[in-house]
Amino acid sequence: MECTAFFGRPAPEVAPELLGSFVSAGAVTIRVTEVEAYTGITDPASHAYRGPTPRTEVMFGPPGHIYVYFVYGAHWAMNLVCGAAGTAAACLLRAGEVVAGEEVARERRGEKPARHALARGPGNLARAMGIVGATSGTELWAGPVRWCPRAEPVEACHGPRVGVNSAAEVAWRFWIPGERSVSAYRKHTPRLRPR
DNA sequence: GTCGAGATTATCT
DNA sequence: GATAATCTCGACC
Numbered sequence: 001m002e003c004t005a006f007f008g009r010p011a012p013e014v015a016p017e018l019l020g021s022f023v024s025a026g027a028v029t030i031r032v033t034e035v036e037a038y039t040g041i042t043d044p045a046s047h048a049y050r051g052p053t054p055r056t057e058v059m060f061g062p063p064g065h066i067y068v069y070f071v072y073g074a075h076w077a078m079n080l081v082c083g084a085a086g087t088a089a090a091c092l093l094r095a096g097e098v099v100a101g102e103e104v105a106r107e108r109r110g111e112k113p114a115r116h117a118l119a120r121g122p123g124n125l126a127r128a129m130g131i132v133g134a135t136s137g138t139e140l141w142a143g144p145v146r147w148c149p150r151a152e153p154v155e156a157c158h159g160p161r162v163g164v165n166s167a168a169e170v171a172w173r174f175w176i177p178g179e180r181s182v183s184a185y186r187k188h189t190p191r192l193r194p195r
Numbered sequence: 196g197t198c199g200a201g202a203t204t205a206t207c208t
Numbered sequence: 209g210a211t212a213a214t215c216t217c218g219a220c221c
Contacts, residue, residue: 036213045213047206055206072214073203079213092213123214133205163213184197197221208210 003141006149007063011037011082011089016158016174018080018091020150025129027104030096030119034175034182036161038079040088044166048088058137059088066145068126068136075123078131080140080147094162094173095120097181098128105129116180 007014015037023030038046040059047069048059058067059081067079067090083089096119098105105118105128119125126132131145140147158171162183175182 038213047213050207053207069213070205071212073205073212075214077213094213121214161213165212198219199217201217202215204212206211 002149003064003147004062007080007082007140008084009082011039011091012172014080014082015091015172016156017150018093019156019174019176020152020154022099022148022150023093023096023129024100024146024148025131025135025144026101028101028129029099030125030129031099032093032096033179034093034095034173036092036094036174037082037172038090038092040083040090042087043089045161045164045168046088046090048090052088056088059090061085061137064140066135066138066140066143068131068133070133071123076126076131076133077122078126078129078135078145092122093125094122095175095179095181095183096125097179120181121183 015035018032018035021032040046040048047056052060058065062085063081065081067081079090079092081090098118109118109128119128154176156174157177158174160168161173
């Protein structure tokens with residue numbers, strides 16, 4: 001399968017090639033503008049670093065599957081599993097430009113966001129596409145979420161990943177320069193004690 | 196436009 | 209019980 005060949009490579013190699021490709025979920029299609037690579041069992045910043053758990057077992061499976069996780073008590077984020085089965089590598093979709101189904105996306109996001117902000121940021125992207133925990137584990141060629149390769153190569157910038165404490169020095173965030181849908185880099189601010 | 200801080204809950208220890 | 213691959217809002221420039 002084409003998906004298996006494309007995604008069955010190291011995540012830092014797949015990630016920049018995802019830029020400009022298309023991901024569809026139902027009526028909504030986005031053009032990917034920002035991604036991050038996680039290499040799984042060798043990556044201290046990955047959920048898979050400490051071995052498989054019920055949540056992360058999808059990442060340990062074959063490439064081309066979808067891994068969805070819930071963070072900060074409010075947001076879903078969508079990853080595409082990369083690399084050979086067992087390596088638990090994945091690419092996080094951080095941002096995209098809505099190219100189809102804008103009405104549906106806006107229904108989910110509300111009236112406020114500008115068009116380029118509908119799928120800016122991992123949580124917003126998942127919300128605009130209707131991605132929830134039940135989507136985790138589905139196949140990219142047969143499930144509710146489909147992927148199409150980009151038509152032409154695009155320019156790519158890279159830099160440190162966002163919001164991670166460990167391995168902050170590796171430049172495994174990739175984005176398309178000049179895209180308004182790319183989130184601005186924010187320094188990671190550790191959460192202080194509640195109340 | 197940038198910056199700082201609170202919200203809120205699944206998952207793991 | 210602590211942690212977290214984030215978002216939004218209000219204050220300020």
